[in-house]
Amino acid sequence: MGRAKFPVRRGLAAWASLLLAAALGAQESPERLPCLTATERGDLQQCLAALAEAFQAGNAEAALKMFAPRHDTDMERQERIRETLEREFAACRYLSLEFLDQPVVEDCPNESTWIVWVRMRIGYEDRNTKLTHTYHHNDTFIVTRLEDGRFRLADSPWFDTLGKRQRLGLLGDVALLAIGMLAALAFWVWMGFEAHWLRPRSHAWRLIVVLLPLLGAIAFFAAKYVPEWQRRRHLGIAT
Numbered sequence: 001m002g003r004a005k006f007p008v009r010r011g012l013a014a015w016a017s018l019l020l021a022a023a024l025g026a027q028e029s030p031e032r033l034p035c036l037t038a039t040e041r042g043d044l045q046q047c048l049a050a051l052a053e054a055f056q057a058g059n060a061e062a063a064l065k066m067f068a069p070r071h072d073t074d075m076e077r078q079e080r081i082r083e084t085l086e087r088e089f090a091a092c093r094y095l096s097l098e099f100l101d102q103p104v105v106e107d108c109p110n111e112s113t114w115i116v117w118v119r120m121r122i123g124y125e126d127r128n129t130k131l132t133h134t135y136h137h138n139d140t141f142i143v144t145r146l147e148d149g150r151f152r153l154a155d156s157p158w159f160d161t162l163g164k165r166q167r168l169g170l171l172g173d174v175a176l177l178a179i180g181m182l183a184a185l186a187f188w189v190w191m192g193f194e195a196h197w198l199r200p201r202s203h204a205w206r207l208i209v210v211l212l213p214l215l216g217a218i219a220f221f222a223a224k225y226v227p228e229w230q231r232r233r234h235l236g237i238a239t
Helices: 005-032 038-057 060-064 072-091 157-161 165-196 203-211 213-235
Strands: 092-110 113-126 132-145 151-155
Touching: 038 060, 038 092, 038 132, 038 151, 060 072, 072 092, 072 157, 092 132, 132 157, 165 203, 165 213, 203 213
Parallel strands: none
Antiparallel strands: 092 113, 113 132, 132 151
């Protein structure tokens, strides 16, 4: 019985060694990614700075100049980004766009393509409300090194989050309009019932409320319902 414990201990030790090796390999894997040289980092930061200037100028064409040339089969994506930027600049005015720290390399699919992680601080003014907002955003950018050594943008999930403020504003306006119409309808139906049960009966008020839905309901509310409610309240009669 005592000897049987040694294989178990050896097995547990072997498993522990494998887990430790896997953990150390996972920690070392990011270090094997190719690092950007100081010159490459400077050129990439110049590309991002030019993008920030285009955003502050509200110029979609200037922003697209920071993108690498695309193949004809990929022009649809570029057109979507263009439309997104135009909607974004129509809905808000960028006061600041800062790329904080240095981009961190997350992956390198090939010799000319890098996936980098960037931190941004963004300030903008809503063109409708004239309110200003400031927030931080972290996202990945796919960048490409051209043959002349310059860096240009290829894509980023960040562009898919832009251009939605105007759309949300329209949805909000539609929702408020729908709520207002429902409230007006409910008020008209309420006053219609009050005019129908009015005693002594008044065919004139019934016609006014029915034929002039909102104006008639407001007139009946001010001329008949409120005075009658105040009279009942003064006499202590339950409404």
